Amino acid sequence: MAAPEVYSIADVPVTAYCFDSDRQNLAVSLSSNEAQILTRSGNDWKVTDTLSEHDKLITSIDWAPKSNLIVTASQDRNAYVWQQNQDPETGKVIWKPTLVAVRINRAATAVRWSPKEDKFAVASGARTVAICNFDEENNWWVSKHLKKPIRSTVLSIDWHPNNVLLAAGSADMKARVFSAYIKDVDKRPAATVWGEKLPFNTLCGEYNSPSGGWVHSVGFSPSGNVLAFASHDSSISIVYPEGPTVITVRSFSLPYVTLTWTAEDVLVAAGHDCQPVLFQGSEAGWKAVGSLDESSTGKSAIPNPSRTGAVGRLNSSAFNTFRDADTRGTRSVSSLNSPGGSNDTELMTIHQNTITSIRPYEYASNGEVSKVSTGGVDGKLVIWSTANVGALGSRLGGMKLR
């Protein structure tokens, strides 16, 4: 059982990150207006380049595996496409930015390359998703906006494998599936379960979050026939568009903010709970199978409260301090602040704060995702094997983990 690879890459939150195709390089935004390129050196990551062009926090990064282009989106309402070029004078390899005409008047929140890498989508606070493609004639990236019927900030996007459909999760409590068909770029797509005729901005599906939470994350299954979304009402919804059948899994714990599919019947979600949880199911029903963070419990003597069914990840030391203050009149809070007591505030999970982003890391020979990576507010980057929980599945069978 391979233990998760843990890298503490920063003391500040990892706002966004993306690996390149061979996973030797990594682009990260560490809560700043500059993106850094880190290169693997042994068991560590070294800064090898800095992408500075944005004025404000970079909210999202995507690194196209085939074309090796990086796209960054920022709160300064701009997006840049970065291309690796050789400087003609010095001969050094540098990342050259190209401004994208996104035309949004609010912050960009998320950016993703389409599967064919000829388009990308920029989600924004301007109630729009900008679909950008390269205009050969004018030699720059132009955009077209998906507007209707989005009523609030778009928080997350995901491309359908057919390069045309796009899922968008928004703060108006809805997940939607749009057609992002661009005439000059796309061939007429084959009919899918989401629809047949798909001109630009066709709304192929609109799904409410079950208890009215912002939709933090959306994801198409590998085949593109199923959509999953995580919302702030501590639930995951899985949508089968024929029907439509919407399956809701209510979480026992805090909301998930990010999810990714690893196989046609498996997805991994993570969020405020600080641990990636694997869900499995089919049209008949879905359930949480277990946490990928399970391997760490063996090492720690203290059982994780969130796993043993106690309420949340209630920190017993903080709880005890206040209880003592209440019942015994003890006023000391030193056990929380003293260096000796620092262990007490440590969470039993590997990530010590919210996981903000989970992405596929490595694929197995059968096309399923064998490893996923997570980045969190604690500045950690962790690579998990999805097989770990599979093996644990039977052991977890009798456990209450909802």
Added chain:
Amino acid sequence: MADRAFRKIDVDIYDEDVLLDSELYDPDPRSADQILSDAKQKQATVRTHLSRGDTLTALSTVLDNAPYGMNVEEAKASPRTFEMWDSDLFIDIPGIVKSLDPELQDTLMKFIYKGMAMPGSNDISASVLLTWHEKLTEVAGTGCIVRVMTDRKTV
């Protein structure tokens, strides 16, 4: 002093794109009258179940399809939910809470928070509410509380 009346102008009504509260959730498909008559009918059913000592069914009946949203205040108040909680019939709170459907657990949590938001009301005792809250949180987790906080379909 300059005229300050302009500060009270509701500028949002001039904004075509304004997002109204009512757009954030799907309204009850039933009409307001229908909801009210359903609620009254429910009250009778609940009473029957309670008199037979079938607390679980009584509670499920109250929680199932509970009136939510705006303009149904009368229907919301109709089954005297809180009155019955204090009843001696509810000895086995953990058992009852556990047998509830997860969706109804969420609705029950909504009622608990509604009760907490009405202090001083005669039919609710805070200690009873806290007991229910504790037992329900043990079964349905913090996720249940989060769902109550996000949900705009208030009971």
